[in-house]
Amino acid sequence: MTWLSNCKLMVAALAGSAVVSALPGFTTFTPRADEELAAYDMHNRRDANPLLAREKAYDNCTAPIALVGKAPKKNIWGGLSNAEVTSILGYVHDPASGLNLTSYDKKTLWDNYVYLVEQVMPNKTEAVSYMEGSGPAPDRYARVAISFGATETPYYEDYIVGPLPISEKTKVEPLTYYYNKGTSKQYNFRHDNSVRNKWK
Numbered sequence: 500m501t502w503l504s505n506c507k508l509m510v511a512a513l514a515g516s517a518v519v520s521a522l523p524g525f526t527t528f529t530p531r532a533d534e535e536l537a538a539y540d541m542h543n544r545r546d547a548n549p550l551l552a553r554e555k556a557y558d559n560c561t562a563p564i565a566l567v568g569k570a571p572k573k574n575i576w577g578g579l580s581n582a583e584v585t586s587i588l589g590y591v592h593d594p595a596s597g598l599n600l601t602s603y604d605k606k607t608l609w610d611n612y613v614y615l616v617e618q619v620m621p622n623k624t625e626a627v628s629y630m631e632g633s634g635p636a637p638d639r640y641a642r643v644a645i646s647f648g649a650t651e652t653p654y655y656e657d658y659i660v661g662p663l664p665i666s667e668k669t670k671v672e673p674l675t676y677y678y679n680k681g682t683s684k685q686y687n688f689r690h691d692n693s694v695r696n697k698w699k
């Protein structure tokens with residue numbers, strides 16, 4: 500289907516209804532000749548319009564050009580950078596955190612290990628005050644999801660780490676306010692599957 504790689508050829512083909520209905524996969528397509536031709540005409544006129552010159556890159560169906568612009572505020576929902584994630588992992592794996600974590604590559608089910616790190620989105624009040632007012636950028640926080648396996652009764656629990664970057668002000672504590680039940684703690688009986696299966 501090489502014709503698909505050339506937009507001009509495709510538009511020309513669409514304008515000719517006989518060609519369209521003869522194409523496999525297009526048999527149910529009802530060409531609206533006037534509109535297709537108008538679109539084709541616009542395509543030609545666009546070439547002559549300097550304001551639309553940047554769109555010429557579409558001629559070969561290339562990806563659209565990124566618009567050049569500068570956002571007035573930084574993106575406060577953009578996720579964590581790799582550097583942030585690395586520093587967070589270092590922070591929670593430090594014995595001082597009290598979480599007794601085993602690194603992911605060495606863990607077994609019966610260890611405590613981190614299985615997810617992601618941004619905790621800022622609360623609306625702080626976000627609006629920054630985006631629409633003159634408030635400071637909201638502090639950044641991370642959700643660190645942990646599988647606690649170094650116990651008789653394994654469970655998952657989410658922690659919140661912040662503010663970022665890591666400093667003396669940074670704390671790690673259970674993330675509770677996300678959850679209506681007041682805790683993210685979820686017992687995990689998967690660890691005992693081998694024992695449970697013996698009962699079958």
Ligand SMILES: *[C@@H]1O[C@H](CO)[C@@H](O)[C@H](O)[C@H]1NC(C)=O
Nearest residue numbers: 554555556557558559560561
């Ligand atoms: C489209 O492709 C042709 C042939 O490869 C090339 O000469 C031309 O510069 C391309 N045009 C654009 C706008 O990329």
Ligand SMILES: *[C@@H]1O[C@H](CO)[C@@H](O)[C@H](O)[C@H]1NC(C)=O
Nearest residue numbers: 599600601609610611648649
């Ligand atoms: C820490 O985890 C290890 C297993 O990774 C376990 O053997 C040890 O008992 C745990 N320590 C405490 C204080 O819970």
Ligand SMILES: *[C@@H]1O[C@H](CO)[C@@H](O)[C@H](O)[C@H]1NC(C)=O
Nearest residue numbers: 619620621622638639640676
């Ligand atoms: C968001 O609001 C909740 C409820 O007031 C509060 O407990 C939490 O600390 C706030 N989160 C952040 C990231 O500021």
